[in-house]
Amino acid sequence: MLIADDQLLVRRGLVLMLGPEPTVEVVGEAADGAQAVELARRLRPDVVVMDIRMPVLDGIAATERLTREAPDCRVLALSTFDMDEYVVAALRAGACGFLPKDISPEELVTALRVVHTGEAVVAPRLLTRLISSYVTAPRGPAQPAAGAGAAGGPDELTPREREVWRLIATGLDNAGIAAEMAISPSTVKNHITALFAKLQVRDRAQAVIAAYEAGLITAGERG
Numbered sequence: 001m002l003i004a005d006d007q008l009l010v011r012r013g014l015v016l017m018l019g020p021e022p023t024v025e026v027v028g029e030a031a032d033g034a035q036a037v038e039l040a041r042r043l044r045p046d047v048v049v050m051d052i053r054m055p056v057l058d059g060i061a062a063t064e065r066l067t068r069e070a071p072d073c074r075v076l077a078l079s080t081f082d083m084d085e086y087v088v089a090a091l092r093a094g095a096c097g098f099l100p101k102d103i104s105p106e107e108l109v110t111a112l113r114v115v116h117t118g119e120a121v122v123a124p125r126l127l128t129r130l131i132s133s134y135v136t137a138p139r140g141p142a143q144p145a146a147g148a149g150a151a152g153g154p155d156e157l158t159p160r161e162r163e164v165w166r167l168i169a170t171g172l173d174n175a176g177i178a179a180e181m182a183i184s185p186s187t188v189k190n191h192i193t194a195l196f197a198k199l200q201v202r203d204r205a206q207a208v209i210a211a212y213e214a215g216l217i218t219a220g221e222r223g
Contacts, residue, residue: 001112002028002043004036004062005051005078010101014049017105024112033057037065040073046116050095052079052086060089067094067202076115087126091205097121098205120205153199154214161195162216164188168204169211 001024005011011029018024027043030036033050034057040048048066052059063075077090077098087098096115099108100123114121157165160181167177174192178185201207211217 001026002030002036002040002045002048002073004030004033004048004054004059006031006054007051010051014108017108021109024109033059033062036062037069040066040070044070045073047112048073048075049112050075050077050090052077052081052090060086060093063090063093063095074115074118076111076121084126087122088209091120091122091209094202096203096205098126099123100126118203120203122205154210154216156198157195161191161198164191165195165199165207165211166216168192169208169217 001018003011003014003026005014008031011031015026015029018026027045028039030039032054036048036050036054037057050059050063054062057065059077059079063077066073066075075090075093075095075097077086077095078101079086079098080101090098096118097111097120099111099121103111103123111121154162154165163181164177167180172180174185174188177188181188196202196207199207199210201210
């Protein structure tokens, strides 16, 4: 794991916090986003814990570069400022999760494990607030969903893939989707792989944002 934060006290605190955890090894520390990208290219950590507000290159821009240049490094964003625009920007940039800095050591370790497996994690209070904002905000002219491009998009999805997408956005995991649709978990995984490719999203968090932007989910549908 690589830690990127402009405050030395925070970096050292995270190192001490994670030191007793046998499954986590801190391989480097970066004081700004540019240094984080350079160290990630060289050290190839599995996960980069990325602060959002940093000098030289902020965490959002650094995450965008890592997504392009070191796609095997998964980014977990941490920030004192848990504003909605930061959460959305980090997830759009390719972060696999977003957590506030006031989480417990146990919550951080759990999040690192989740991100390492390829899943997304967002603090429940942030996700609830974010979804509430998307549901209640007045909609302007229709816009393409996040990640949609010329090579794909919501219109390319099969009815089954669209239903899987809707159920992801309501908060169901693969087992819940399989039960809801009366299909096997392996079939759910296949549908998810296909719809992520068509929507050009990296993970479930980006898929949820795309679902709200596309108007697939409305108030009251979330379980």
